[in-house]
Every structure is written in structure tokens, then in C-alpha cells.
């Protein structure tokens with residue numbers, strides 16, 4: 458077990474960010490595999506989340522700690538995509554029920 462520098466809570470050795478106070482406890486580049494993880498975030502990931510909100514949500518949960526910038530872009534994209542699809546759905550049903558009422 459490691460301890461958070463900020464609040465002193467016990468933090469899992471796997472954790473990059475303290476679950477208690479949210480402060481980064483480990484360098485992002487120095488993960489257990491030692492491989493350099495590309496965490497660029499960016500519009501492409503947001504677009505992926507927007508187009509496929511379910512994938513965006515899953516990747517957001519998986520990459521929450523390892524790739525905070527990328528997961529944030531995915532999460533925002535997924536949220537926007539999800540809300541947009543609900544709006545489209547609602548608008549569709551408004552027109553659909555309007556149609557039923559008239560004919």
C-alpha cells in the first residue's frame with residue numbers, strides 16, 4: 458500500500474489518482490508496464506464518444522485513471538452524443554404522435 462502525499466489516505470499501488478482527494482499520486486508515464494501511454498485527449502476521442510456513446514462510456518470508465526485527458530474527451534463526447542440522441546428521439550416522437558392525432 459502507498460500513501461497519498463496530500464491527504465495521507467491509503468491508496469492502491471495501482472492507483473494513479475488518490476480516490477479520496479483526487480490528487481495525482483503517481484507519474485502517469487510510469488505505469489506498471491513501464492510503457493509510455495499516449496494521453497493526448499483531443500477532438501478525435503470526443504467524436505468517437507459522440508458517435509458511439511456506449512463505447513465512449515466504457516472507455517471512459519476503463520481509462521479514467523490511466524488516461525484522464527482521453528477519458529475526459531470520451532466522456533464529454535459520449536454525454537453530448539447521448540443527449541443529442543435523446544433530443545432526436547423526443548422530436549421524432551412529437552412528430553410521430555402529431556401524425557397519429559391528425560390522421
Ligand SMILES: [Zn+2]
Nearest residue numbers: 461464475478
Ligand atoms: Zn489523497
